[in-house]
Amino acid sequence: MSKVETQAQPSQPVKLRPGNIQLDPQGKLRHFLAIEGLPKTVLTQILDTAEIFTASEEKKFELLKGHTIANLFFEPSTRTRTTFELAAKRLSADVLNINISASSSSKGETLLDMLRNLEAMHVDMFVVRHGSSGAAHFIANHVPPHVSVLNAGDGSHEHPTQAMLDMFTIRQHKPDFPSLRVAIVGDLMHSRVARSQIHALNTLGVGELRVIAPKTLLPAGIEKMGVQVYQDIDAGIKDVDVIIMLRLQRERMHGAFIPSEQEYFKLYGMTETRLALAKPDVIIMHPGPINRGVEMDSAVADGNHSVILQQVSNGITVRMAAMAMAMRNPDGSSAS
Amino acid sequence: MSRIHIKGGHLIDPANNVDAVTDLWIADGKIQAIGKAPEGFTADQTINADQQIVCPGLIDLSARIREPGQVHKASIASETTAAAKAGITTLVCPPDTDPVIDSPAIVELIHLKAREADMSRLHMLGALTRNLDGELISEMHSLKNAGVLGMSNANKPVPNSLVLRRAFEYAATHNLTVFIRPDDIGLSNKGCVHEGALASRLGLPGIPEAAETVAVARHLELIEQTGVRAHFSQLSAARAANMIARARHDGLKVTADVAVHHLYLTDIDIRDYNSACHLIPPLRSERDRDGLRNAVKLGVIDAICSDHQPHEPDAKQAPFPDTEPGLSGLDTLLPLVKRLADENLLTLSHAIDCVTRLPANILGLDLGHLSVGAVADVCLFDPNMSWLVSSGNLHSAGHNTPFMGWEMHGRASSTLINGQLIFSSDND
Numbered sequence: 001m002s003k004v005e006t007q008a009q010p011s012q013p014v015k016l017r018p019g020n021i022q023l024d025p026q027g028k029l030r031h032f033l034a035i036e037g038l039p040k041t042v043l044t045q046i047l048d049t050a051e052i053f054t055a056s057e058e059k060k061f062e063l064l065k066g067h068t069i070a071n072l073f074f075e076p077s078t079r080t081r082t083t084f085e086l087a088a089k090r091l092s093a094d095v096l097n098i099n100i101s102a103s104s105s106s107k108g109e110t111l112l113d114m115l116r117n118l119e120a121m122h123v124d125m126f127v128v129r130h131g132s133s134g135a136a137h138f139i140a141n142h143v144p145p146h147v148s149v150l151n152a153g154d155g156s157h158e159h160p161t162q163a164m165l166d167m168f169t170i171r172q173h174k175p176d177f178p179s180l181r182v183a184i185v186g187d188l189m190h191s192r193v194a195r196s197q198i199h200a201l202n203t204l205g206v207g208e209l210r211v212i213a214p215k216t217l218l219p220a221g222i223e224k225m226g227v228q229v230y231q232d233i234d235a236g237i238k239d240v241d242v243i244i245m246l247r248l249q250r251e252r253m254h255g256a257f258i259p260s261e262q263e264y265f266k267l268y269g270m271t272e273t274r275l276a277l278a279k280p281d282v283i284i285m286h287p288g289p290i291n292r293g294v295e296m297d298s299a300v301a302d303g304n305h306s307v308i309l310q311q312v313s314n315g316i317t318v319r320m321a322a323m324a325m326a327m328r329n330p331d332g333s334s335a336s
Numbered sequence: 337m338s339r340i341h342i343k344g345g346h347l348i349d350p351a352n353n354v355d356a357v358t359d360l361w362i363a364d365g366k367i368q369a370i371g372k373a374p375e376g377f378t379a380d381q382t383i384n385a386d387q388q389i390v391c392p393g394l395i396d397l398s399a400r401i402r403e404p405g406q407v408h409k410a411s412i413a414s415e416t417t418a419a420a421k422a423g424i425t426t427l428v429c430p431p432d433t434d435p436v437i438d439s440p441a442i443v444e445l446i447h448l449k450a451r452e453a454d455m456s457r458l459h460m461l462g463a464l465t466r467n468l469d470g471e472l473i474s475e476m477h478s479l480k481n482a483g484v485l486g487m488s489n490a491n492k493p494v495p496n497s498l499v500l501r502r503a504f505e506y507a508a509t510h511n512l513t514v515f516i517r518p519d520d521i522g523l524s525n526k527g528c529v530h531e532g533a534l535a536s537r538l539g540l541p542g543i544p545e546a547a548e549t550v551a552v553a554r555h556l557e558l559i560e561q562t563g564v565r566a567h568f569s570q571l572s573a574a575r576a577a578n579m580i581a582r583a584r585h586d587g588l589k590v591t592a593d594v595a596v597h598h599l600y601l602t603d604i605d606i607r608d609y610n611s612a613c614h615l616i617p618p619l620r621s622e623r624d625r626d627g628l629r630n631a632v633k634l635g636v637i638d639a640i641c642s643d644h645q646p647h648e649p650d651a652k653q654a655p656f657p658d659t660e661p662g663l664s665g666l667d668t669l670l671p672l673v674k675r676l677a678d679e680n681l682l683t684l685s686h687a688i689d690c691v692t693r694l695p696a697n698i699l700g701l702d703l704g705h706l707s708v709g710a711v712a713d714v715c716l717f718d719p720n721m722s723w724l725v726s727s728g729n730l731h732s733a734g735h736n737t738p739f740m741g742w743e744m745h746g747r748a749s750s751t752l753i754n755g756q757l758i759f760s761s762d763n764d
Contacts, residue, residue, distance in 0.1 A: 021608075036537070112653055132655035133539035134609035155657065157539030192539055220542060221533030 021140055028334045029325040031140040031149045034158040035199035043203055046164050047171060049321035050314070053090075063324050063336070064093035070123040071097045073152070074130040079288065079312070080152050080162070084127050087319035096123065111135075112142060119147060125327060126150070133157035133192075145332035150322060156190050162287055163196030165318040167204060169311050170242055173283050177201070181279075183210040183230075183237050185268060186246030186295060187217045189257070193287045194246055195225075202226045212236035212268070216257045233268050240278045245270055245286045245295045253294070261294045270296035275305060283307045338380045338756065339363040341373070345385025345716060349392060350689035351705030360390060362712040365755035369708060381757065383750055385716055389684075392692040392704045393425025393456075393713035393751065394670060397515075397593050398569060399644035400662070401427065401458065402733075403449065404442070405434025410646040410733035412446065415666065416455035418731035420759045423670045423715035423748030424642075425456050426696075426703060430515075431463040432490035438463035438474045440482035447483060455758060456751075457713075459699070461488040461515055464503050470494040473503045476510050485699045486567070488515035491616060493551065495521060497558070504562040513565045513700070518551035518576065519617070528657045530572075530603040530620040538609065540657060543618050545573045552576045556583050559590060567698050568592040570643050572617035574627020581636040591698050592636065594628050595643035596672045597663060601625070601738060611652040611659040612738040615643075629681055632690065639695040642669040646734020664734030668725065670717060671744035678745065684719075712755035717748045 020037050024030040029042055053061070069088045073081055081097065088095045100114075118126070126149050128136050133155030140149040153159040174180055182201055188194045188211055201209050202225075211222060212230045223229055230236030237243055248264065258264045270284065284296070284305045292298050301308060327335040342360040347370065349355075354370070361369040361377055368374050396419065402410040419427050429446070431437035437446070437460050450458035462479035464487040466472040476487055487507050494500040507514050524547040529535045531542025552568065556579065559566045571577055571594050580592050597615070602622050606613045613619055631637040645662025652659045673691050677684040696704030703713055723729060725739045751759040 110650060110653065111655070130655060132657045134657070135655035137609050138655045154655070155539050156541075195537070195539060219536035220531045220544070221536050224533040225537065 021137070024334060026334070029322070030328075031136075032160055032322045032326050033136045033140055033149065033151045035160045035163055035196045035203065036158070038203070040203050040205070043164070043167070043200060046318065046321045046325065047168050049325060050164075050168050050317040053317040053320050054314070060090050060092065062092045064088070064091040064327055067124045067327055067335070068094045068096060068122060069125045069127060069323065070118055071095065071127045072100070072118075072129070073098065074100050074128075074135070075153070077129055077152070080129065083312075083315040084152060084319055087316050087323055090316070091320055091323060093323070111139070115139060115142060119144065123147065125323065127152050129153045131155055146328045146330050148326040148328050150326060153192050155192065156195070157192050158196045159192040160196045161315070161319050161322055162193050163200040164322065165311055165314045166197055166244065166285060166287070167200050168314045168318050169285065169307050170283070172310070173307065174241055177204045177206045180206050180242060181208040181210070181240045182206055182242040182244065183212055183240045184244045184246065185212045185233060185236070185270070187248050187252065187257070188213050188222060188246065189217045189219050190249065190252070191246045197244060198225050198227060210236050210240070214258065214267070234274065234277055237274065237278045241282060243270065243278060243282060243284045245284065247287060247289065248291060248294060261291070265294055269294065270300045272297065272299050272303065275300060285311060288312065339378065340752070340755065340757065341377075341379035341382045342385050342390055342714070342716070343382055345388045345390035347390045347706070348685050348688050349706040350685045351392075351693040352707055354706070355685055360706065360714070362714070362752065362755045365712055367706050367708050367710050367712050370706070383716065383757070387718060387720070388716045388749060389719050390714060390716050391688045392706055393715045393753065394423050394691045395426040395695040395699070395701070395704055396424050396644065396666070396669060396691070397428050397639055397641040397695045397698065398430060398595070399427040399642055399666065400646070401429050402646060403433070404445065409648050409651070412449040412458065413453040413455075414733040415644070415646065416450060416453045416458055418666045418733070419456040420751045420753070421731045421748060422666045423717055423751055424666060425713040425715065425751060425753050426459060426701070427456055428459045428461060428485065428699065430488055430490040431461050432468060432492070436463050436467050437461070437484065438466050438468070438479070440478050443479060443482035443484060456753065460484050461486050463487070464489040464507070464514060465494060465499065468492045470496065470499060473499070473506050476506055476512055480510055480512055485701070486513040486515050488517070488569070491517055491519065493519045493521045497554065501558050501562060504558050504564040508562055508564040511565075513567055513698070515567050515569050516555050517569045517617070518548050518555060518571070520547045520550045520554075523547035523550060528614060528618070528661070529606060530618040532603060532621060534603045534606065538606070545575060545620065545624070548573045548576045548617065549579060552579045556588065556590070560588055566590050570595045570598070570617055570641070571628065571637065572598055572620050572624065574624045574631070577628060577631035577636055581631070581634070584636070591638045593639040593641050593695070593698075594632060594637045595665070596640050596669060597643070597665065597738065599625065599629050599632065599640070599676065600672065605738060609656040610738065611654070611656050612663065612736055612740065614652070614656060614659050614661045615663060616661040632676070633681055638690070639698060640673055640690040641695070642666055644732070646732050647736045649735070652736050662736070663738060664730065664732045664736045666732050667730045668737060668739050668744065670715070670748060671746040672739075674719060674746045712752055714752040715748055716750040717746050719746045721745065721747050723747055
């Protein structure tokens with residue numbers, strides 16, 4: 001060790017990590033990994049762009065012609081993958097669907113090796129679903145400047161396109177976010193959808209945001225995310241404009257987090273009687289697929305307050321908007 | 337054996353309350369005199385220690401050396417050499433090698449490799465239970481005869497309290513210290529970060545503070561009942577340190593250490609999934625960090641270790657929960673401990689005590705002091721030398737450190753083991 005190193009050094013700790021990898025230097029959407037960290041202008045732009053696609057008579061656009069999008073699904077998914085595929089095709093992109101089961105990815109090929117291989121095939125955008133939180137961030141940190149990454153759900157972290165299609169659906173019915181009182185009900189502990197919704201609703205300036213669940217399904221410190229916490233659903237949904245029910249995974253129903261689905265439905269299930277506590281024009285949402293009789297009655301799921309099927313249709317145009325905005329040219333500049 | 341004169345250094349030897357500029361005279365592997373030369377002493381070698389701190393060689397209570405079993409990460413040769421270059425003269429390796437240190441043959445193998453490397457001393461803890469499975473107690477007597485310094489189940493808690501009780505009783509029978517990394521496996525539940533607002537925001541499975549405090553309470557009860565000599569390793573929660581303070585106040589003789597990074601970093605340093613901060617036990621809150629610092633200051637936490645866990649780059653290149661936990665800590669132990677004095681938390685003498693005499697006492701080794709007649713394991717370092725942590729600067733085979741890019745002050749310039757100069761920055 002020579003003592004040449006004894007010189008003035010930068011003050012510490014040196015920040016090796018970029019500030020916001022989701023935005024390019026012009027402030028445009030670069031990767032879509034999480035709602036957290038995106039400004040209101042970008043979220044509004046996604047909604048406005050989706051609006052244009054929705055309002056258009058055309059079904060197909062040539063915006064992403066010549067671009068290749070790879071759907072990289074490390075977790076099984078039917079609906080999300082299908083809507084991403086449909087969105088890509090409506091933008092005239094070439095689509096590659098790659099389903100990687102846990103067993104094949106554990107055969108030694110690392111995630112980075114797999115990405116390098118796909119990049120060599122000139123993929124321009126990765127749509128990623130992965131069971132580990134932070135997977136989309138990890139991939140975004142390792143792709144070249146002309147490749148962008150869309151998070152289609154990472155662990156219990158975020159599912160930003162799902163949240164944006166929910167915002168789009170809310171805006172169709174109730175466009176004035178500051179006047180809204182919104183309640184999210186159910187398994188917030190494990191839900192990536194809920195985290196994205198919380199960030200989106202707060203960024204869009206919702207008037208009041210409540211979360212409702214037993215303590216076993218609430219993550220530690222959730223009150224620091226800008227929500228009011230309720231354990232009692234009847235108090236929690238009083239006078240709300242929007243109710244978002246979360247899906248409860250089967251494996252969490254039998255004694256691990258709640259004693260039984262019967263008791264859960266009794267305490268947190270949405271019924272017509274309960275719904276009457278909310279505002280008369282309340283809308284009820286669910287990211288699907290619904291466990292009927294666990295999260296809500298069929299009468300509510302299929303009733304006139306439900307906007308669940310609209311959420312599904314909106315999923316396509318919102319994903320088209322995100323894809324069109326994040327796509328890059330070969331030189332790394334925004335393609336939109 | 338060479339005869340060495342260490343000239344004009346600032347000698348800090350907490351065990352003997354020495355804190356002064358003076359000379360050190362070494363021959364036959366031992367300290368011969370402090371201050372004036374012994375009668376007729378002729379040095380073969382004089383080390384100019386002007387502007388240098390001269391202190392006992394550092395003793396690191398927890399360093400994985402990855403051999404046997406994971407030589408793609410590091411080896412006994414690479415890590416004992418890295419330790420020597422970092423001023424650490426004694427390393428203690430937990431028993432979770434592959435195979436596990438639960439038979440005298442493995443102890444022999446590791447000793448043999450360490451002798452071949454001929455750098456820093458390498459000691460071991462033996463497995464408290466066979467294969468660390470937490471079911472059957474290990475052959476502690478044979479392991480002790482083979483040279484282990486204590487027993488530990490490393491990062492694998494013993495779930496059955498009856499097995500734990502018997503293991504403690506058997507260790508007490510053989511006058512062995514048990515080293516406990518307190519963790520309740522049910523509560524930590526495959527978590528990878530501190531349970532709190534950050535974990536919730538990042539959607540990462542959390543390890544609650546109670547995973548540590550519940551385990552501390554359970555172990556304290558069995559320590560009291562069995563009378564075993566016990567040491568708590570790598571505390572991460574301030575409340576755990578408070579529990580140990582209370583137990584000591586009630587007369588229980590237990591000791592504790594903390595990994596030095598827990599005195600600097602918190603879960604906030606994970607930011608957007610920085611896998612270099614994926615550590616077990618996890619980085620906790622600011623309150624925990626400050627509480628641990630205070631516990632070191634008050635002497636509730638006796639020793640400071642590196643909890644060194646070197647990895648190959650691939651181990652940290654994956655989505656955060658899928659990366660391997662642990663950091664490479666040998667290179668930064670000395671400057672980070674010294675920094676506690678720079679920040680006025682501890683006197684420099686107390687800081688050095690935490691990595692010399694105090695860990696030696698915990699291990700029952702007659703090391704960590706520079707008394708006349710003592711084994712001459714000595715570290716010399718320039719307290720003002722600043723260096724930037726970078727891949728090119730690290731001696732360990734593992735470059736997985738969250739301190740990458742930090743400016744450090746202080747680095748070993750010479751290291752002596754058994755009175756032999758085994759490292760000098762002039763020749764490096």
